[in-house]
Amino acid sequence: MSAYLQRARHSRMRVHALRHSAAAILITAGMPAKAVSQFLGHSRVAFSLQVYDHLEEELRQQTGERMRAVRGPLAKSQTSDTVR
Numbered sequence: 495m496s497a498y499l500q501r502a503r504h505s506r507m508r509v510h511a512l513r514h515s516a517a518a519i520l521i522t523a524g525m526p527a528k529a530v531s532q533f534l535g536h537s538r539v540a541f542s543l544q545v546y547d548h549l550e551e552e553l554r555q556q557t558g559e560r561m562r563a564v565r566g567p568l569a570k571s572q573t574s575d576t577v578r
Contacts, residue, residue, distance in 0.1 A: 517542075521549045 513534060520530045527550075531542035543550065 517546055518549055521546055522553065524553075 517530055517534055520533065521527075527543055528539050530546070531539040534542060536542045
Protein backbone atom coordinates (compact mmCIF):
# COMPACT_ATOMS: atom_id res chain seq x y z
CA MET A 495 0.00 0.00 0.00
CA SER A 496 2.76 2.48 0.86
CA ALA A 497 4.36 2.10 -2.59
CA TYR A 498 1.05 2.96 -4.22
CA LEU A 499 0.56 5.95 -1.95
CA GLN A 500 4.08 7.19 -2.66
CA ARG A 501 3.43 7.02 -6.39
CA ALA A 502 0.20 8.90 -5.82
CA ARG A 503 2.16 11.44 -3.73
CA HIS A 504 0.19 10.65 -0.58
CA SER A 505 2.77 8.75 1.42
CA ARG A 506 1.23 9.72 4.75
CA MET A 507 -2.40 8.95 3.88
CA ARG A 508 -3.95 6.33 6.10
CA VAL A 509 -6.34 3.58 5.12
CA HIS A 510 -9.17 5.30 7.00
CA ALA A 511 -8.64 8.43 4.93
CA LEU A 512 -8.83 6.34 1.76
CA ARG A 513 -12.13 4.84 2.94
CA HIS A 514 -13.49 8.30 3.71
CA SER A 515 -12.37 9.58 0.31
CA ALA A 516 -14.01 6.62 -1.44
CA ALA A 517 -17.25 7.22 0.45
CA ALA A 518 -17.17 10.93 -0.39
CA ILE A 519 -16.63 10.20 -4.08
CA LEU A 520 -19.49 7.69 -4.17
CA ILE A 521 -21.90 9.94 -2.30
CA THR A 522 -21.16 13.03 -4.34
CA ALA A 523 -21.49 10.94 -7.51
CA GLY A 524 -25.07 10.21 -6.45
CA MET A 525 -24.64 6.60 -5.31
CA PRO A 526 -27.52 5.55 -3.04
CA ALA A 527 -26.71 5.60 0.67
CA LYS A 528 -27.51 1.91 1.05
CA ALA A 529 -25.01 0.96 -1.66
CA VAL A 530 -22.30 3.15 -0.09
CA SER A 531 -23.02 1.65 3.32
CA GLN A 532 -22.73 -1.89 1.97
CA PHE A 533 -19.53 -1.01 0.09
CA LEU A 534 -17.98 0.29 3.30
CA GLY A 535 -19.13 -2.75 5.25
CA HIS A 536 -21.31 -0.82 7.67
CA SER A 537 -23.97 -2.92 9.35
CA ARG A 538 -26.50 -0.08 9.33
CA VAL A 539 -27.26 2.53 6.67
CA ALA A 540 -28.13 4.93 9.50
CA PHE A 541 -24.52 4.82 10.68
CA SER A 542 -23.24 5.73 7.21
CA LEU A 543 -25.75 8.57 6.95
CA GLN A 544 -24.68 9.87 10.35
CA VAL A 545 -20.98 9.82 9.44
CA TYR A 546 -21.37 11.31 5.98
CA ASP A 547 -24.36 13.58 6.57
CA HIS A 548 -22.27 16.69 5.85
CA LEU A 549 -21.83 15.44 2.27
CA GLU A 550 -25.55 14.84 1.93
CA GLU A 551 -26.17 18.44 3.05
CA GLU A 552 -23.78 19.72 0.39
CA LEU A 553 -25.64 17.68 -2.23
CA ARG A 554 -28.98 19.09 -1.06
CA GLN A 555 -27.62 22.60 -1.45
CA GLN A 556 -26.22 21.82 -4.90
CA THR A 557 -29.56 20.34 -5.93
CA GLY A 558 -31.36 23.52 -4.90
CA GLU A 559 -28.86 25.65 -6.79
CA ARG A 560 -29.22 23.54 -9.92
CA MET A 561 -33.01 23.66 -9.73
CA ARG A 562 -32.91 27.45 -9.45
CA ALA A 563 -30.51 27.62 -12.42
CA VAL A 564 -32.81 25.45 -14.55
CA ARG A 565 -35.97 27.15 -13.36
CA GLY A 566 -34.70 30.60 -14.35
CA PRO A 567 -34.55 29.94 -18.12
CA LEU A 568 -37.74 27.85 -17.98
CA ALA A 569 -39.65 30.59 -16.21
CA LYS A 570 -38.49 33.13 -18.78
CA SER A 571 -39.48 30.91 -21.72
CA GLN A 572 -42.91 30.27 -20.21
CA THR A 573 -43.44 34.01 -19.75
CA SER A 574 -42.43 34.78 -23.33
CA ASP A 575 -44.70 32.01 -24.65
CA THR A 576 -47.74 33.47 -22.90
CA VAL A 577 -47.00 36.99 -24.15
CA ARG A 578 -47.18 35.96 -27.81
